Amino acid sequence: MINVKGELFTTSVSFGAMAVLRLVSSMVLTRLLYPEAFGIMTMISSVVFVIEMMSDVGIVGLLIRHEKGDHPTYLNTMWTVRLMRSCSNGVLLFLAAPWVAEWYDTPALADALRLFSLWFLMFGLESVSFILAVRYKNTRVVNFTELFCLLVSTLFSIAYSYQSRDYHGILYGMLLNRFLNTLISYRFYPEHKHRLTLDKTATKDLFHFAKFVMPSSMITLAVSQYDKIIFLKLFDLKLLGLYSLASNLSAPLDGLVTKISRTLLYPRCAEYFREDPSTFLQRYYTENTKLHALLLVLPAALLGVATLVVDVLYDSRYAFAGVILQAFAVRSIILPFSSTAEDLLVASGRTHIQLIGNIIRLCYLVPAVFIGYHFFGFEGFIYFAMLEMLPTVLYYNWVQSQLGLILFRYEGLRLGFVIATAFLSFGAAELLRRLFL
Known part of the structure; x- marks a missing residue:
């Protein structure tokens, strides 16, 4: 019997619904807006991600892992640090x-970025209740x-963009999404009252944790944005648009992997340990x-059906995005092995x-x-x-084998499962193509 309140069910249903919403939004907005609009929003997202990662100190990871992570002093200190940072x-x-x-030679970007700076303030004011929910396995x-926030903001974006x-429309929708998340966060765990606090012990623990998190985040920043920086130097804007479309189509999968790893698998793994x-490994x-x-x-x-998906959802101008989507699917396959x-x-x-x-990812990716x-x-x-995580996974597996923290039999089964699924989906896609296209 399906546990409708279970973590796996709720995560799968919510992410499935969000993926459908994003797909519908993409199909509608690409018909309402010009390509440059998506280019501006891609730039905004990239710049915001850069700033966010540059200041990452690992607050979420510490509160989930630390034995005092739900203590009021720790919660208030982390909330205060996050507010200051935001x-x-x-x-x-x-x-x-x-x-x-000026750097991107896009004058309209200046006002858009200044308006979007409100996103950080709203994020800083968000309650820590969502972090507590992950810690308590109430995801x-x-x-x-x-x-809910995505549904409301998507409907708003489509309606505004129509006018x-x-x-x-997309920019205001993203700000609305952040505002709703912040507002609703205070609905849960109201017993934890937020106060400006900087406890010495909690702050020391945070920055001890952050001495590895911050440089790691900086490198993650370089790795994740490197292709975009180089892209504009090697290829034209049209190809960038196809690249962005493929990236948006694969993003829900990467988001699902990251979400489940951070909110389900990692908390469970930490609890087992x-x-x-x-016995925690087994x-x-x-x-x-x-x-x-x-x-x-x-x-x-997705690897098997990528080109079919693009051919069905978009017109012939976007056909090459299917080839790019296959490459993104390869990266999405590697990600779970890295997360594990x-x-x-x-x-x-x-x-x-x-x-x-x-560091290994960056040393591989640059050349x-x-x-x-x-x-x-x-x-x-x-x-x-898209293969940039493969050397890192191989390194992780080597370290795990040295420490006795890997079960190769299970890893082999996972790899075989991936190969079988990809071949079956590719065969199904080709059959559907011949029958209907």
């Missing part, structure tokens, strides 16, 4: 907006809140089989492993995209970029 980020974005607009609170026919370090694999399968079946299926390794290593106290892994471009053109650039 306000600083908002001011930075507001002041840097004209310079960023349906987070899942359904995000689904304005410019990027403001706290309860009994000698429990992590055997008690989460459904979650591991879910994280692999979707990107593997990180869960096990970080939960067992190896917090530095993410930093080393990200790889140019090598791929030189020998294979655009397709080489894309596929070499």
